[in-house]
Amino acid sequence: MPLRFKIPINYDLDLDSTLDGGQSFNWRSGNDGVWLGLIENLPVKLSIDKIQSGSVVKAEYKLSPAQVDLDRLKLYLDLDTPYEAIRNRLNSDSNLKSVIKSIPKFNILNQDPWQTLVSFILSTQSNIPRIKRNLEDISIFGKNLVTAFGLPFYKFPNPHELAAMGENKLRALGLGYRAKNLGTVASLISENSFNIKIVSAMSYDDAKQYLMTLPGVGPKVADCVLAFSMGHTSAFPVDRWVSRGVKRMYSSTLKYSDPDISNWGREKFGDDAAYVQQMIFYYERWVRGRD
DNA sequence: TCCCAGGGGAGTT
Protein backbone atom coordinates (compact mmCIF):
# COMPACT_ATOMS: atom_id res chain seq x y z
CA MET A 1 0.00 0.00 0.00
CA PRO A 2 1.76 3.16 -1.18
CA LEU A 3 1.84 6.15 1.10
CA ARG A 4 1.66 9.45 -0.74
CA PHE A 5 2.30 12.93 0.58
CA LYS A 6 1.81 16.32 -1.02
CA ILE A 7 3.69 19.14 0.66
CA PRO A 8 3.01 22.67 -0.62
CA ILE A 9 5.79 25.28 -0.33
CA ASN A 10 5.66 28.94 -1.29
CA TYR A 11 8.73 29.03 -3.51
CA ASP A 12 10.08 27.27 -6.59
CA LEU A 13 12.14 24.13 -5.98
CA ASP A 14 14.17 22.24 -8.59
CA LEU A 15 14.84 18.63 -7.63
CA ASP A 16 17.48 17.87 -10.27
CA SER A 17 19.94 20.47 -9.00
CA THR A 18 19.03 19.85 -5.36
CA LEU A 19 19.52 16.08 -5.36
CA ASP A 20 22.15 15.85 -8.11
CA GLY A 21 24.05 19.13 -7.82
CA GLY A 22 27.10 18.09 -5.86
CA GLN A 23 25.61 17.89 -2.38
CA SER A 24 24.30 14.36 -2.56
CA PHE A 25 25.46 11.40 -4.65
CA ASN A 26 22.90 8.66 -4.06
CA TRP A 27 19.80 9.68 -6.01
CA ARG A 28 18.74 8.27 -9.35
CA SER A 29 16.39 9.96 -11.74
CA GLY A 30 13.50 8.12 -13.24
CA ASN A 31 11.24 9.56 -15.90
CA ASP A 32 9.57 12.96 -15.88
CA GLY A 33 11.56 14.55 -13.08
CA VAL A 34 11.00 11.67 -10.67
CA TRP A 35 13.82 10.90 -8.24
CA LEU A 36 14.38 7.69 -6.30
CA GLY A 37 16.56 7.33 -3.24
CA LEU A 38 16.85 6.56 0.42
CA ILE A 39 16.15 8.91 3.32
CA GLU A 40 16.98 7.37 6.68
CA ASN A 41 17.32 4.10 4.77
CA LEU A 42 13.70 4.24 3.60
CA PRO A 43 13.09 4.12 -0.17
CA VAL A 44 11.19 7.16 -1.38
CA LYS A 45 10.06 8.54 -4.72
CA LEU A 46 10.12 12.34 -5.09
CA SER A 47 8.76 14.75 -7.66
CA ILE A 48 7.61 18.37 -7.88
CA ASP A 49 4.49 20.02 -9.24
CA LYS A 50 4.70 23.71 -10.06
CA ILE A 51 1.75 25.77 -8.94
CA GLN A 52 0.89 29.46 -9.00
CA SER A 53 2.10 30.17 -5.47
CA GLY A 54 5.23 27.99 -5.59
CA SER A 55 5.65 24.22 -5.63
CA VAL A 56 4.13 21.02 -4.32
CA VAL A 57 6.61 18.38 -3.22
CA LYS A 58 5.24 14.90 -3.82
CA ALA A 59 6.70 11.98 -1.89
CA GLU A 60 5.75 8.33 -2.15
CA TYR A 61 6.72 5.54 0.23
CA LYS A 62 5.95 1.83 0.09
CA LEU A 63 5.47 1.57 3.79
CA SER A 64 3.02 1.65 6.62
CA PRO A 65 2.32 5.13 8.03
CA ALA A 66 4.06 4.28 11.31
CA GLN A 67 7.39 3.81 9.57
CA VAL A 68 7.46 7.15 7.79
CA ASP A 69 8.88 10.27 9.42
CA LEU A 70 7.42 13.15 7.44
CA ASP A 71 9.30 15.72 9.48
CA ARG A 72 12.59 14.01 8.56
CA LEU A 73 11.69 14.23 4.88
CA LYS A 74 10.89 17.93 5.20
CA LEU A 75 14.14 18.54 7.05
CA TYR A 76 16.13 16.51 4.51
CA LEU A 77 14.87 18.74 1.71
CA ASP A 78 15.03 21.83 3.94
CA LEU A 79 11.48 22.73 2.92
CA ASP A 80 10.80 25.15 5.79
CA THR A 81 13.64 27.56 4.97
CA PRO A 82 12.36 30.71 3.19
CA TYR A 83 14.35 30.39 -0.02
CA GLU A 84 12.55 33.17 -1.85
CA ALA A 85 13.57 35.59 0.89
CA ILE A 86 17.16 34.35 0.74
CA ARG A 87 17.33 34.85 -3.02
CA ASN A 88 15.79 38.32 -2.74
CA ARG A 89 18.38 39.22 -0.11
CA LEU A 90 21.29 37.96 -2.20
CA ASN A 91 20.05 39.73 -5.30
CA SER A 92 21.38 42.97 -3.81
CA ASP A 93 24.82 41.66 -4.73
CA SER A 94 25.21 42.36 -8.45
CA ASN A 95 27.53 39.39 -8.97
CA LEU A 96 25.10 37.03 -7.32
CA LYS A 97 22.14 38.52 -9.11
CA SER A 98 23.47 37.40 -12.47
CA VAL A 99 24.37 34.00 -11.03
CA ILE A 100 20.95 33.46 -9.46
CA LYS A 101 19.30 34.41 -12.74
CA SER A 102 21.07 31.60 -14.60
CA ILE A 103 20.92 28.67 -12.17
CA PRO A 104 18.07 26.39 -11.01
CA LYS A 105 16.38 27.03 -7.68
CA PHE A 106 17.82 24.39 -5.38
CA ASN A 107 17.71 23.85 -1.64
CA ILE A 108 20.55 22.96 0.70
CA LEU A 109 20.02 19.45 2.07
CA ASN A 110 20.17 18.16 5.62
CA GLN A 111 21.56 14.71 4.95
CA ASP A 112 22.72 12.00 7.30
CA PRO A 113 26.05 13.17 8.84
CA TRP A 114 27.76 9.78 8.62
CA GLN A 115 26.92 9.21 4.97
CA THR A 116 27.86 12.80 4.14
CA LEU A 117 31.18 12.43 5.92
CA VAL A 118 31.95 9.30 3.90
CA SER A 119 30.85 10.97 0.68
CA PHE A 120 33.18 13.90 1.05
CA ILE A 121 36.12 11.86 2.32
CA LEU A 122 35.75 10.07 -1.01
CA SER A 123 35.47 13.37 -2.92
CA THR A 124 39.11 14.42 -2.55
CA GLN A 125 40.90 14.58 -5.90
CA SER A 126 37.97 12.74 -7.43
CA ASN A 127 35.01 13.61 -9.60
CA ILE A 128 31.25 13.39 -9.17
CA PRO A 129 30.61 10.32 -11.37
CA ARG A 130 33.37 8.46 -9.58
CA ILE A 131 32.14 9.52 -6.11
CA LYS A 132 28.70 8.17 -7.02
CA ARG A 133 30.16 4.91 -8.23
CA ASN A 134 32.36 4.51 -5.14
CA LEU A 135 29.39 5.07 -2.81
CA GLU A 136 27.20 2.70 -4.81
CA ASP A 137 29.90 0.02 -4.78
CA ILE A 138 30.29 0.38 -1.01
CA SER A 139 26.53 0.06 -0.55
CA ILE A 140 26.26 -2.97 -2.82
CA PHE A 141 29.16 -4.58 -1.00
CA GLY A 142 27.23 -4.02 2.24
CA LYS A 143 24.56 -6.39 0.85
CA ASN A 144 21.70 -4.74 2.72
CA LEU A 145 19.13 -4.92 -0.04
CA VAL A 146 15.58 -3.64 0.04
CA THR A 147 13.19 -3.62 -2.89
CA ALA A 148 10.71 -0.85 -3.58
CA PHE A 149 8.99 0.53 -6.65
CA GLY A 150 10.17 -2.62 -8.41
CA LEU A 151 13.80 -1.58 -7.99
CA PRO A 152 16.70 -2.58 -5.73
CA PHE A 153 17.90 -0.16 -3.06
CA TYR A 154 21.06 -0.86 -1.07
CA LYS A 155 21.08 0.73 2.37
CA PHE A 156 24.22 2.65 3.21
CA PRO A 157 26.54 0.69 5.54
CA ASN A 158 26.79 1.95 9.10
CA PRO A 159 30.23 2.66 10.64
CA HIS A 160 30.53 -0.84 12.07
CA GLU A 161 29.69 -2.48 8.75
CA LEU A 162 32.07 -0.25 6.86
CA ALA A 163 34.87 -0.85 9.35
CA ALA A 164 34.32 -4.58 8.94
CA MET A 165 34.91 -4.28 5.20
CA GLY A 166 38.49 -3.21 5.85
CA GLU A 167 40.90 -1.03 3.94
CA ASN A 168 41.92 -3.72 1.46
CA LYS A 169 38.37 -4.47 0.37
CA LEU A 170 37.65 -0.76 0.06
CA ARG A 171 40.75 -0.28 -2.02
CA ALA A 172 39.68 -3.17 -4.23
CA LEU A 173 36.43 -1.30 -4.84
CA GLY A 174 38.46 1.48 -6.46
CA LEU A 175 38.65 4.08 -3.71
CA GLY A 176 42.40 4.57 -4.16
CA TYR A 177 44.32 6.19 -1.33
CA ARG A 178 40.97 7.24 0.22
CA ALA A 179 40.41 3.64 1.34
CA LYS A 180 42.90 4.02 4.18
CA ASN A 181 41.31 7.21 5.52
CA LEU A 182 37.80 5.83 5.20
CA GLY A 183 38.67 2.56 6.91
CA THR A 184 40.30 4.41 9.77
CA VAL A 185 37.37 6.82 10.17
CA ALA A 186 34.86 3.96 10.14
CA SER A 187 36.85 2.17 12.85
CA LEU A 188 37.20 5.28 15.00
CA ILE A 189 33.45 5.90 14.90
CA SER A 190 32.38 2.27 15.34
CA GLU A 191 34.58 1.88 18.43
CA ASN A 192 33.35 5.20 19.86
CA SER A 193 36.72 6.90 19.63
CA PHE A 194 34.93 9.56 17.61
CA ASN A 195 31.32 10.49 18.40
CA ILE A 196 29.67 11.76 15.22
CA LYS A 197 26.27 11.98 16.89
CA ILE A 198 27.30 14.95 19.04
CA VAL A 199 28.82 17.02 16.22
CA SER A 200 25.49 18.43 15.04
CA ALA A 201 24.96 20.07 18.43
CA MET A 202 28.36 21.78 18.44
CA SER A 203 29.15 25.32 17.36
CA TYR A 204 30.58 25.78 13.87
CA ASP A 205 34.13 26.29 15.14
CA ASP A 206 34.06 23.37 17.60
CA ALA A 207 32.43 21.01 15.11
CA LYS A 208 34.89 21.88 12.35
CA GLN A 209 37.88 21.47 14.63
CA TYR A 210 36.56 18.12 15.88
CA LEU A 211 35.81 16.81 12.38
CA MET A 212 39.29 17.80 11.24
CA THR A 213 40.86 15.44 13.78
CA LEU A 214 39.76 12.65 11.43
CA PRO A 215 42.19 11.49 8.73
CA GLY A 216 41.12 12.62 5.28
CA VAL A 217 39.07 15.49 6.71
CA GLY A 218 40.52 18.94 6.09
CA PRO A 219 38.77 22.32 6.07
CA LYS A 220 36.92 21.73 2.80
CA VAL A 221 35.55 18.29 3.61
CA ALA A 222 34.57 19.46 7.10
CA ASP A 223 32.73 22.47 5.67
CA CYS A 224 30.79 20.27 3.24
CA VAL A 225 29.69 17.99 6.09
CA LEU A 226 28.72 21.00 8.21
CA ALA A 227 26.78 22.64 5.38
CA PHE A 228 25.07 19.64 3.77
CA SER A 229 24.23 17.49 6.80
CA MET A 230 24.30 19.67 9.92
CA GLY A 231 22.54 22.85 8.96
CA HIS A 232 25.60 25.07 9.37
CA THR A 233 24.73 27.54 6.64
CA SER A 234 27.57 29.81 7.75
CA ALA A 235 30.04 27.31 6.24
CA PHE A 236 31.71 28.27 2.95
CA PRO A 237 33.39 25.19 1.45
CA VAL A 238 36.05 26.09 -1.10
CA ASP A 239 37.10 23.74 -3.85
CA ARG A 240 38.75 24.65 -7.15
CA TRP A 241 35.42 25.65 -8.75
CA VAL A 242 34.40 27.98 -5.93
CA SER A 243 37.91 29.37 -5.74
CA ARG A 244 37.85 30.07 -9.46
CA GLY A 245 34.39 31.64 -9.31
CA VAL A 246 35.11 33.90 -6.36
CA LYS A 247 38.37 35.11 -7.87
CA ARG A 248 36.69 35.76 -11.20
CA MET A 249 33.68 37.58 -9.76
CA TYR A 250 35.14 39.45 -6.81
CA SER A 251 38.91 39.80 -7.12
CA SER A 252 40.38 38.94 -10.47
CA THR A 253 43.70 40.50 -9.59
CA LEU A 254 44.36 39.35 -6.02
CA LYS A 255 45.36 35.81 -5.18
CA TYR A 256 43.90 34.15 -2.09
CA SER A 257 44.41 30.75 -0.58
CA ASP A 258 41.41 28.46 -0.15
CA PRO A 259 41.15 29.11 3.62
CA ASP A 260 41.33 32.86 2.90
CA ILE A 261 38.43 32.58 0.46
CA SER A 262 36.44 30.47 2.93
CA ASN A 263 36.85 33.09 5.66
CA TRP A 264 36.02 35.83 3.18
CA GLY A 265 32.78 34.09 2.23
CA ARG A 266 31.80 33.54 5.84
CA GLU A 267 32.35 37.17 6.74
CA LYS A 268 30.67 38.56 3.65
CA PHE A 269 27.59 36.34 3.58
CA GLY A 270 27.13 35.24 7.21
CA ASP A 271 24.38 32.65 7.59
CA ASP A 272 23.80 32.75 3.82
CA ALA A 273 27.34 31.56 3.12
CA ALA A 274 26.49 27.96 2.32
CA TYR A 275 23.72 29.01 -0.08
CA VAL A 276 26.07 31.39 -1.87
CA GLN A 277 28.81 28.81 -2.03
CA GLN A 278 26.54 26.25 -3.66
CA MET A 279 25.27 28.86 -6.10
CA ILE A 280 28.80 29.74 -7.15
CA PHE A 281 29.78 26.08 -7.34
CA TYR A 282 26.79 25.21 -9.48
CA TYR A 283 27.25 28.19 -11.76
CA GLU A 284 30.97 27.69 -12.20
CA ARG A 285 30.77 23.92 -12.58
CA TRP A 286 27.72 23.49 -14.78
CA VAL A 287 26.69 26.80 -16.30
CA ARG A 288 29.98 28.41 -17.05
CA GLY A 289 31.94 25.17 -17.37
CA ARG A 290 35.57 25.11 -18.19
CA ASP A 291 37.38 27.97 -19.78
C1' DT B 1 50.23 10.84 -23.22
C1' DC B 2 48.77 14.44 -20.41
C1' DC B 3 45.47 16.59 -17.60
C1' DC B 4 41.83 16.87 -14.44
C1' DA B 5 38.75 15.54 -10.65
C1' DG B 6 33.94 19.31 -4.84
C1' DG B 7 41.83 17.96 -1.11
C1' DG B 8 44.62 16.36 2.64
C1' DG B 9 48.88 15.86 4.74
C1' DA B 10 53.67 15.63 5.32
C1' DG B 11 57.91 17.81 4.52
C1' DT B 12 60.62 21.97 3.46
C1' DT B 13 61.79 26.81 3.56
Next chain:
DNA sequence: AACTCCCATGGG
Protein backbone atom coordinates in the same frame (compact mmCIF):
# COMPACT_ATOMS: atom_id res chain seq x y z
C1' DA C 1 52.60 30.71 7.18
C1' DA C 2 53.37 29.58 2.45
C1' DC C 3 55.03 26.49 -0.90
C1' DT C 4 56.02 21.70 -2.96
C1' DC C 5 55.07 17.06 -3.79
C1' DC C 6 52.62 12.82 -3.39
C1' DC C 7 48.77 10.21 -2.37
C1' DA C 8 45.44 6.11 -6.57
C1' DT C 9 42.53 5.91 -10.27
C1' DG C 10 39.31 6.51 -14.12
C1' DG C 11 37.86 9.36 -17.87
C1' DG C 12 38.38 12.83 -21.48
